[in-house]
Amino acid sequence: MAxxxxxxxxxxxxxxxxxxxxxxxxxxxxxxxxxxxxxxxTYDLGWDTTCRESDHVVEADGVHVLLDKRSFLYVQDAELxxxxxxxxDGFHFTNPQASRTCACGESxxx
Numbered sequence: 001m002a003x004x005x006x007x008x009x010x011x012x013x014x015x016x017x018x019x020x021x022x023x024x025x026x027x028x029x030x031x032x033x034x035x036x037x038x039x040x041x042t043y044d045l046g047w048d049t050t051c052r053e054s055d056h057v058v059e060a061d062g063v064h065v066l067l068d069k070r071s072f073l074y075v076q077d078a079e080l081x082x083x084x085x086x087x088x089d090g091f092h093f094t095n096p097q098a099s100r101t102c103a104c105g106e107s108x109x110x
Contacts, residue, residue, distance in 0.1 A: 002056065002058045002060075002065075002067060002072055002075055002076055002077075002078075003031065003058060003060050003065055003067070003075050003077075003078050003079070003080060004060060004061070004077075004078070004079045004080070005060045005061040005063055005065075005079075005080045006079060006080065006081040006082070007061075008081060008082045008083070009080045009081050009082040009091060010061050010062065010063065011082070012082040012091070013029060013063055017047075020047075022047055024062075024063060024064070026049065027047050027048070027049050028047070028048045028049070028051065028057070028064045028065065028066040029045065029046075029047065029048075029063050029064070029065050029066070030044075030045070030046050030047070030048040030065075030066040030067075031043065031044070031045055031065055031066070031067055031071060031075060031080070032044040032045075032046075032067070032068060032071045033070065033071040033074040033075065041074070043091075043093055045091060048066055051066055052068075054068065054069055055067065055068060055069075056068075056069070056072040060080075074095075074097065075093070075095065075097075076097060077095075077096050077097070078093050078094065078095040078096070078097070079093065079094045079095075080092075080093055081093075081094065
């Protein structure tokens with residue numbers, strides 16, 4: 001599987017979708033890896049209603065996730081989690097392919 005979503009992340013995604021009036025039946029969660037951050041790459045999450053021909057569509061725990069070709073390669077076997085503790089509030093990725101991460105955990109390198 002390209003990406004896994006923890007139950008905490010799933011619950012938060014559903015809460016946000018409901019709050020924003022987004023139907024998860026008609027809308028994808030786009031996960032992209034983009035240049036940025038201290039370590040060179042960072043994750044970007046957003047809603048998308050358009051699936052391009054070159055996109056990979058992955059169903060992860062009931063959420064349809066869109067990944068462009070490049071991002072698909074970067075997130076193989078990664079896990080998306082949500083935390084609201086002392087280490088910071090928000091979505092966080094655990095990516096076994098990352099060879100380095102920054103101190104704040106917001107970016108990674110390979």
